[in-house]
Amino acid sequence: MEIIKIKDQDQIKSLSLDPNVMTSGFFDGVHLGHQKLIKRSRELADNLGLPLVVLTFWPYPKQFYVKVDQPYPILTSQEDKYAIFSDLGVDLVLEVVFNSQIQKMSPQVFVDKYLKSAAVKVFIAGADFSYGKHDVANMDLLPQYAQNDFGVKKVSFIEYEGEKVSSSRIRNEIKKNNFEMVKHLLGRPYTVKGKIVTGAQVGRTIGFPTANLDNSANYLIPSDGVYFTRVEIDRNYYWGITSVGDKPTFDGNKRFIETYILDFNQDIYGKKMSLEWLEFERPQIKFESEEQLIRAIEQDEMKMRRYVQTR
Numbered sequence: 001m002e003i004i005k006i007k008d009q010d011q012i013k014s015l016s017l018d019p020n021v022m023t024s025g026f027f028d029g030v031h032l033g034h035q036k037l038i039k040r041s042r043e044l045a046d047n048l049g050l051p052l053v054v055l056t057f058w059p060y061p062k063q064f065y066v067k068v069d070q071p072y073p074i075l076t077s078q079e080d081k082y083a084i085f086s087d088l089g090v091d092l093v094l095e096v097v098f099n100s101q102i103q104k105m106s107p108q109v110f111v112d113k114y115l116k117s118a119a120v121k122v123f124i125a126g127a128d129f130s131y132g133k134h135d136v137a138n139m140d141l142l143p144q145y146a147q148n149d150f151g152v153k154k155v156s157f158i159e160y161e162g163e164k165v166s167s168s169r170i171r172n173e174i175k176k177n178n179f180e181m182v183k184h185l186l187g188r189p190y191t192v193k194g195k196i197v198t199g200a201q202v203g204r205t206i207g208f209p210t211a212n213l214d215n216s217a218n219y220l221i222p223s224d225g226v227y228f229t230r231v232e233i234d235r236n237y238y239w240g241i242t243s244v245g246d247k248p249t250f251d252g253n254k255r256f257i258e259t260y261i262l263d264f265n266q267d268i269y270g271k272k273m274s275l276e277w278l279e280f281e282r283p284q285i286k287f288e289s290e291e292q293l294i295r296a297i298e299q300d301e302m303k304m305r306r307y308v309q310t311r
């Protein structure tokens with residue numbers, strides 16, 4: 001699978017692409033709905049004997065529509081997203097640099113520059129695919145902008161338990177710590193990845209070493225609390241207890257994602273770690289003393305060991 005970054009609006013034309021089937025979206029999470037859409041697109045492309053192109057974006061277009069100062073949190077990194085695309089048989093990814101210029105582009109110019117210039121024969125997407133402000137260029141209006149240059153195929157929504165599978169639904173379930181439901185909607189467990197970095201380095205030691213996850217990739221992290229997790233480092237798997245919070249017992253003011261890895265004692269600074277969220281255990285507590293915190297973590301560990309035996 002080839003990945004081409006599209007930095008300016010006339011670049012696609014200069015690529016002189018072969019006629020293709022194209023689908024498009026941000027695909028955050030590459031959830032079950034997205035997977036089904038890509039599989040259908042692949043089948044269509046095979047039937048027509050054409051390659052499959054995914055037109056996607058970076059950064060997250062939602063950022064430009066929802067007025068927030070912080071980058072919008074993601075469910076999947078671009079790297080992981082593209083690995084799934086590749087497994088699903090995508091031939092080419094066009095990653096368009098999304099900016100306010102594209103946001104303001106008229107639907108017709110968008111269709112001309114990004115679809116027609118890419119030699120699209122059939123554009124296939126879910127019923128809610130829209131470009132620009134809502135309902136400006138949606139799947140029903142797209143044939144008008146296509147002007148018979150390409151066909152448009154609308155795919156009906158994939159549902160789970162009677163409700164549309166969507167990234168926003170998955171976000172809500174993560175916020176509610178419903179990791180089993182999230183697993184069903186994603187088709188895999190919710191996993192965040194990042195480097196292990198040094199913590200506050202205040203030199204305090206409570207006898208529970210923790211691996212701090214650097215979340216500069218800006219994954220959506222569950223709310224403050226203590227969680228049972230599964231950790232992957234160098235393709236080895238371990239059980240972990242992850243604390244998300246600002247160490248209220250010590251009046252901390254910085255949020256950490258720190259994991260105490262069971263039966264583990266290695267120097268792992270700088271390594272990449274994957275954290276799979278299994279279960280919420282308890283909220284963060286401001287303990288009266290360090291002693292009480294230590295007793296609580298000992299309890300956490302006992303519960304985790306019991307939990308592991310049930311799996």
Ligand SMILES: Cc1cc2nc3c(=O)[nH]c(=O)nc-3n(C[C@H](O)[C@H](O)[C@H](O)COP(=O)(O)O)c2cc1C
Nearest residue numbers: 199200204226241243247248249250260284285300
């Ligand atoms: C399993 C676990 C549960 C934790 N729960 C809490 C908590 O409820 N309240 C709190 O203030 N800190 C909690 N922490 C964070 C500890 O305060 C922190 O790991 C400790 O202060 C060491 O910090 P340091 O890395 O800065 O030395 C927890 C840590 C772990 C590993």
Ligand SMILES: Nc1ncnc2c1ncn2[C@@H]1O[C@H](COP(=O)(O)OP(=O)(O)OP(=O)(O)O)[C@@H](O)[C@H]1O
Nearest residue numbers: 025026027033125126128129157158165166167168
């Ligand atoms: N449940 C679904 N079934 C089929 N296609 C879907 C489903 N959800 C999204 N799609 C389609 O997948 C493509 C990518 O979706 P995109 O990332 O743009 O938004 P989204 O997943 O619908 O967002 P959200 O989940 O936040 O509503 C679009 O063509 C969209 O219509």
